[in-house]
Amino acid sequence: MAQASSQDWNRGEKSGLVSIGSHSLYMAVSGPDRREGEPIVVLMTGLGSTIDEWVAVRRLIEPFSRVLFYDRSGLGKSEGPANAPKAISAVSIATELDTLLKNAGIDPPYVILCHSRGGITAREFLHLRPNDVAGMVFVDANQENTFTGHEDFPSPGFEAMLIGIDYYEIAGIKSNTPLSKEEFQTVLDIQGKPSTAITSKAEEAGAKGDSSVLAAKKQLQNQALGNRPVSVIHANTARDFQRLYEAGIEAGNGSESDRQEFRDIVEFWRETSTMRAKEILGLSSVHNFRDATDSGHNIQLLEPELIVDELKWVYNHPAKKD
Template identity: 50%
Template sequence: MNQYYGSDWDTGDMEGLVSIGSHKLYLSASGPERLAGEPIVLLMQGLGSTIDEWVAVRKLMLPFARWLNYDRSGMGRSESLAQMPESISAESVAAELDTLLKNAGIAPPFIIVGHSWGGITSRELLNLRPNDIVGMVFVDCNTESYFDDGTWGLEVFEPMMGGQDFSQTTGLATSHLLSKDEWKSFYNEQMNERHQKTEMAEYQGVKTSGRALAQKRQLENLPLNNQPVSVIIADTSSDFQRIYDCGVAAGKGTEEERAVYLTHLARLREKSEDWQCELLKLSRRSRAVRVKCGHNVQMLQPQPIVQEI
């Protein structure tokens, strides 16, 4: 794979490894030529996710906007740190991306698209680059309220989930809009041992990352002023209901574990939309859009994401 440093990422189809000092991250750019001062759309995926999940969105984007995506450390086409940390924070993800953009020579402004945990990492990037971001699209994103509430954790999730294939259980495997080869690439990456170790390290940093972001009081300070913000809200609770139903059918969980799961699921169903709507406070120009699908909107209903961009 080519290694790029200081190349022109604003024209043509570009991809390669870019050094951030300790190791190299995979970066790709495509779409129309970017003129001076025009924004470029920058993708920040969810926990344990790579750019393989976003091919359907990218295809719809290419006719009208420059698209930039990368794989985080230890995932996809990117290299790993020499030593895997036990916990990966959203702050460290944003710092690595900040270095990547600088070393690649990619100038602002940026429109950020964040999904799931990307709602936290993208706001840490906003904290680092408050003047460089001219719009944000949050796709079924986490907020600090998820972690203050303590709605989900492996202790709740695993007793009912253990042994299940998430994509099969939630219907993603049969409802996605990826080609056969695209799905194979996505699925194989998810099953990769290195990927899974990195995902677990990211998971270990989730709650502390949410609390660290809350301390910055971003939602109180209107950091994007009049720059547009879109909040796309999906029906994630339906995914977790399917996991519960499948777990019960398979005899998973004690009565107590099932009761705890249902309590947390009810809380998620009640509060998820309210929590996500808190993101509207980032700007005076913000709106919420609701879609009728599960959490992985990028593979199920890419069009609303493209519309908001």
Template identity: 35%
Template structure:
């Protein structure tokens, strides 16, 4: 693929071993001191899950989305898609692009791990602030099991997750954006890299990060603004439970197990989100009560408010 094959706002960035697809949105910054926004997707996700957010953000804000190695318009990497390697490739892309402005990093789900790996590798000098969208905290697997086998292998067996979660019916993308999103996830290329990330790398990435003990260096970002958004995890799991029960899935004991999980997951997740507040002396936590885990699909306006909050707090500090 060449840059001419991409959407007009996209280009290929050579990071030395292969090319990554980078997409620009909004006006170019007028000064090297103006912050820019970089969106980082969660596990098994490409740039397209940010479409509704990017479309509704003010065009005066310069934003970037990108496809990680192996997704959509990016080439495959010779490296395994570990959180450390993904953070390395992100840093190389920013360097080669080049993007040297202060960065507001907006990350969903696994990007909570990716961003902290990036910070551990590059430090915080270029970071202007963070927006964490129901992000994964390094201690999350010690608190709740989002890959619980009874939930997924028994209760949710044969269930289409996007339908059960309400994503298909309630997402805020345009029809064209949703078609592109679905088309990308239906390809063999997507399925290959999604499996490598989700099955081969995801679980171990939490312990790898914990061993670096970044949490002992709080506030890691000093007074740089951090906006934390908590999704309503029980919404997703209830959708899976109801769809599974309607299909006749699960024994009574298995159903009881999942109902107990649902009853406690939001409190557990809120506790994890509060841990992120320690990253900065200037932090805020909001709850996306009408969203499951994919807040950017259900309530993109909350993500946009987070970006505005960070920009405002940064301006006040300056």
């Protein structure tokens, strides 16, 4: 166990590196000073993503809640381990967050805010700390059944269609994000770093085994959160995929079989994504579902206020004691 941080992370606006033993992770806290028993929002970002994408969300949370954002190993301002793993599982990510919180002296209760693959890592964290999570907000998040029938996603054929395609432009993020020019440039700079690509590849490799590991815990069947509130936001990711497909065709990318693979994914997403998002509601008897039809997958870069509305909903529906 690493030595606990000497900083008081429950007061004031602070950021810096905190040791988790083998290396240190970067974290930033802000919002009102925390009193005992008050929840703190903890962000778990998606695959290959950093907290820089969430600055607009953070600004909107700070007036009403303490908030902690951190970068995973090998991403953003965090260090990586001396021997970088070839695959990073959701269990290992959750375990590192557990250690980070303990070493920083940030006690529960936690309200978990998670996006994309963060939906899987957040639920592995829930498994580690089942009594310490006061509520959860899932932002277009994956779950154990998300890719059933398309377990190889993203397949080589899918990726062949995206060669040379600017996702941020095609998805409408560049022209519509509320981030400042400088803030958005930081996102682009970090996504362009070789270290981000290396870590993202390892996270992608680790994600292949996540679903079966999480499914075995039967959290959805057993209502793992009881009556603690859950909000699920479902984005219009199928629209993102359709736009990317059209851009890939225009660029002349992919063979006909690659293009068919991509069309299959677009149709698969249209048919299943709402159903899979609603299945996450099974974690709790107290839940809310929101369809974000105007946002693609990265709602944090398009409609941060929508995410914060759902956080406020969670805060306004605390679990009732028996």
